Amino acid sequence: MTAASVTSTVSIVMPSYKNAHLIGRAIASVQAQTFTDWELIIVDNHSDDGTQALVEGLEDPRIRFELIHNQGIIARSRNRGIELAQGAWIALLDSDDWWVPAKLQTALDAASMSRADITYHNLFLVTRPKQTRGFRWVRGRSLDLPAYDALLSGGNVLANSSVMIKRSTLQAIGPLSEDPDFLAWEDFDLWLRAARDGAVFCHIAEVLGYYWAAGGNTSNPKRTLLTLEAMITHYYLPEGREVPFWVVLAQAMAHLRIGQFDTALSRLNEAMLRQPKGRHALKCRAAQIYCKVRQVF
Numbered sequence: 001m002t003a004a005s006v007t008s009t010v011s012i013v014m015p016s017y018k019n020a021h022l023i024g025r026a027i028a029s030v031q032a033q034t035f036t037d038w039e040l041i042i043v044d045n046h047s048d049d050g051t052q053a054l055v056e057g058l059e060d061p062r063i064r065f066e067l068i069h070n071q072g073i074i075a076r077s078r079n080r081g082i083e084l085a086q087g088a089w090i091a092l093l094d095s096d097d098w099w100v101p102a103k104l105q106t107a108l109d110a111a112s113m114s115r116a117d118i119t120y121h122n123l124f125l126v127t128r129p130k131q132t133r134g135f136r137w138v139r140g141r142s143l144d145l146p147a148y149d150a151l152l153s154g155g156n157v158l159a160n161s162s163v164m165i166k167r168s169t170l171q172a173i174g175p176l177s178e179d180p181d182f183l184a185w186e187d188f189d190l191w192l193r194a195a196r197d198g199a200v201f202c203h204i205a206e207v208l209g210y211y212w213a214a215g216g217n218t219s220n221p222k223r224t225l226l227t228l229e230a231m232i233t234h235y236y237l238p239e240g241r242e243v244p245f246w247v248v249l250a251q252a253m254a255h256l257r258i259g260q261f262d263t264a265l266s267r268l269n270e271a272m273l274r275q276p277k278g279r280h281a282l283k284c285r286a287a288q289i290y291c292k293v294r295q296v297f
Contacts, residue, residue: 009037010104010164011087015070015077016095017045020054022212027058029098029209035105038062041084042095043077045070075176075186082170090165096212097123097161103208107164116202117169118194120158123211131214138162138211142203148195152235155246156188158201161209163187165194173197181234184227192235221254228254245274249284256287265291 012030016023023042030040040063044051055065066084070076082090089111091104107119124135140157143150151157173193176186195201228251236243252267268288275281 008039008087009108010035010039010089010091011081011085011167012038012040012091012093013078013081013085014040014042014093014095015045015074015081016042016047016051018047018049018051019095020047020049020051023051023095024054026093026095026098027055027063029100029103030093031060032101033099033104034101035108038091038104039064039085039087041066041081043068043081045077073178073180073183075178075182079175079178082167082175085167088167090167090170092160092163092165093209094161094212096215097210098212099161099209100207104164106204106206106208110202110204111164114202115200117199118158118163118165118191119202119204120162120164121204121206121208123159123162123209124207125213126210127213129214137207140203142205143195143201146195147199147201148192151188151192151195152241153244155244156185156191157203158187158191159211160187161211169194169197169199173199181230184223185231188231189234221257224254225251242274245271245280248274249280252284252287256291259294261291261294265295 014023014026027040030038042055042063043066046067046069052065052067055063064084066080068077068080078092089108091107093099103121107121110116111119120140122140123138125138126135138159140159140162143157173190176190178186182189228247231247232243235241236247248267248271252264252271255261255264255267265288268284268291272281272284272288
């Protein structure tokens with residue numbers, strides 16, 4: 001990772017690709033921050049939709065625009081932005097998400113009070129264009145100590161566009177993995193490495209931004225299975241850990257979506273042995289009934 005002198009308090013890293021119709025909203029939310037000592041680094045994967053012209057037309061000296069060929073690996077875009085960053089803190093923001101004006105100040109205050117290396121917060125989930133109410137949340141949670149064990153046992157609770165992390169922490173643990181084996185979970189791997197290195201996490205129990213889920217994108221269940229298998233291979237098996245409930249349930253739901261009902265039911269049965277009570281157990285039972293019906297019909 002290339003060293004850089006610290007000239008801004010916060011460097012905001014924003015990867016982009018063909019999001020000219022949405023990136024203006026994200027940029028405007030940065031410009032509206034009550035905390036003003038920031039720089040915004042947009043790393044664009046050679047979009048052909050006018051993104052570069054739009055950004056350069058803003059003529060804001062705090063905004064830098066960098067082109068990259070990331071070969072479909074978004075970690076390369078984020079890593080390039082981090083390499084260029086000059087701030088003591090790195091804040092992550094996707095080009096289709098946006099923040100409330102107090103986001104940066106609130107995160108910095110929380111970090112100061114808790115002596116945290118990483119802060120993160122809740123987000124509103126936006127599922128419709130022009131949505132103004134009825135928001136659900138992308139809800140994080142505080143991590144029990146040790147944070148490394150809490151992440152492995154409970155899963156990723158840090159939404160990318162909510163995270164602010166010390167640049168010194170990133171320099172200590174290294175960049176996001178660009179290995180294709182980590183595709184779609186390179187952020188979770190980064191939080192795990194930070195936790196293993198002793199980083200202090202601070203969850204801010206406020207909604208300080210918006211997560212855009214109205215673009216029609218859906219997760220690929222086959223990709224999900226590959227991702228979960230990679231997590232198991234890189235973390236759980238080498239450390240002799242039992243694969244936790246949330247991983248088994250995610251595997252089951254991916255198999256169900258593919259139509260592999262026998263395998264899905266087997267994984268659901270295994271999940272119920274790990275966590276037979278609670279809200280997620282109800283989801284398991286409902287999925288079990290569905291699988292049994294589909295096996296018959």
